Amino acid sequence: MARKTGSHSDITGPKVQDAALRLFARDGFAAVSMRQIASEVGVQAGALYNYTPDKQTLLFSLLKGHMDELLSQSPDAIPSHLSADQALAAFVEFHITYHIDRSDLVFISYMELRSLEPANFARIEAARRAYEDQLEAILRRGQADGVFRIEDSKLATLALIAMLTGVTNWFRRGGRLQIDDVTRHYVQMALRIVGADKQ
Amino acid sequence: MARKTGSHSDITGPKVQDAALRLFARDGFAAVSMRQIASEVGVQAGALYNYTPDKQTLLFSLLKGHMDELLSQSPDAIPSHLSADQALAAFVEFHITYHIDRSDLVFISYMELRSLEPANFARIEAARRAYEDQLEAILRRGQADGVFRIEDSKLATLALIAMLTGVTNWFRRGGRLQIDDVTRHYVQMALRIVGADKQ
DNA sequence: GTCTATATTCCGATAGAC
DNA sequence: GTCTATCGGAATATAGAC
Structure with missing residues (x-):
């Protein structure tokens, strides 16, 4: 079943958690920007807010x-x-x-x-x-x-x-x-x- | 011996260290701003750079x-x-x-x-x-x-x-x-x- | 669901007056 | 030694197009 382009919630969601965990541990919560997390996941910063309110x-x-x-x-x-x-x-x-x-x-x-x-x-x-x-x-x-x-x-x-x-x-x-x-x-x-x- | 107004290096120096230590421990290095430290000490942010290069x-x-x-x-x-x-x-x-x-x-x-x-x-x-x-x-x-x-x-x-x-x-x-x-x-x-x- | 663009705020560090 | 003012940049979060 083909998936609509740009729709990857079941893939992107865990990737966001994984990236955030790794970066928070490495650099600290305050030192990590939403842009960094997004970059690791391979999306833009705005897209993260589909997976977390903040x-x-x-x-x-x-x-x-x-x-x-x-x-x-x-x-x-x-x-x-x-x-x-x-x-x-x-x-x-x-x-x-x-x-x-x-x-x-x-x-x-x-x-x-x-x-x-x-x-x-x-x-x-x-x-x-x-x-x-x-x-x-x-x-x-x-x-x-x-x-x-x-x-x-x-x-x-x-x-x-x-x-x-x-x-x-x-x-x-x-x-x-x-x-x-x-x-x-x-x-x-x-x-x-x-x-x-x-x- | 009277001290010139605005000259407090031997007092301010330790206060900077104390404030930085307490704030770093409480909020984390990345989360603490130089302005916060300065505020704790009772000076403006620019004055901190008399006590640390960065x-x-x-x-x-x-x-x-x-x-x-x-x-x-x-x-x-x-x-x-x-x-x-x-x-x-x-x-x-x-x-x-x-x-x-x-x-x-x-x-x-x-x-x-x-x-x-x-x-x-x-x-x-x-x-x-x-x-x-x-x-x-x-x-x-x-x-x-x-x-x-x-x-x-x-x-x-x-x-x-x-x-x-x-x-x-x-x-x-x-x-x-x-x-x-x-x-x-x-x-x-x-x-x-x-x-x-x-x- | 992801993008681009942006509003708003704050940052570290420096320059120059006093 | 401390102040005020500011530069240049980056932050979170949101709005709206696709």
Whole structure:
């Protein structure tokens, strides 16, 4: 079926998101112009406004989509057949493998929160906290079961998240380490942090 | 001694740096205008150019000053009377206490590196790597002494730095935890990561 | 759906008076 | 050292032709 010339909404739409993500991560939201995004996509600036009402909403939709997918793919409850240390290992593996090929999204999710209007900011922050709460639930379960030796589960949660997400800052495919190596080491470090390593 | 009206270089200079740091951290380098900075300082935009040749150099001088002071205050060698675990504990305490009241600098040092010209970027990156090498030296010493059980000292260094620096993202003075509480917990977690905790 | 053209605003940086 | 004024350019977003 031939398509009318100049009608490419199902192609152009994702290209706009991809280009915006890449450019926002590379240069920062404020430094990227709508003309730059349009140029990457291969259209003129005016055409972008068929896909987003404004630049701010374009950023928000990227971050919202990221958090929604993260929350939909992460196990929202601890499977009952797993012990706390097994659940923690699974969380570490999930977190690293999910984020490792999304370093651009991780970067702008952390950095361009401030570029969001307050209402949009609040929605992203709430999603992030919900995700962190999943990890803290694992730590509390390990505390309760006597498997983990943690004094402050909130502090340990924040320390773990920072350690794990930091991988996206330096990991490069084809580098010295494979993803499996990285997850194995980080699982061990995570178990050690909570006092559950098997020596 | 009376001062000539309109002459305030020793007062205005630091105010320019302070205002630029705060605004860059809040809104991002590209989003902040020289007019905004001038307005914060209480002068007109043109007057800023008595203190910096351009906006880019203003950012670089902030980051360079930060790294220079960090490197000058951190112990550049491991005191010989300290064991590796004592040296690690000292590093953790230094890193947290140094950075905890400099969250703006930490933030822009991580985020606005990309806003630097390549030559300036390289200088900041080199300083950052030199700092990380100080931590890795401690880990290698612990490995050699048999005090630490680490498979990959580079990986452990990156994990530790990420975990420790993450404190600046959430710590607030007057909050639930005092700095001493935070450092105590993080020293324990750091020792656990390297396999040197005393159970 | 995309284009061209444009209204409006703001930017970094400089020149010259005081 | 700070001011006012300004140059040259680029920004977001919109209007209307096709």
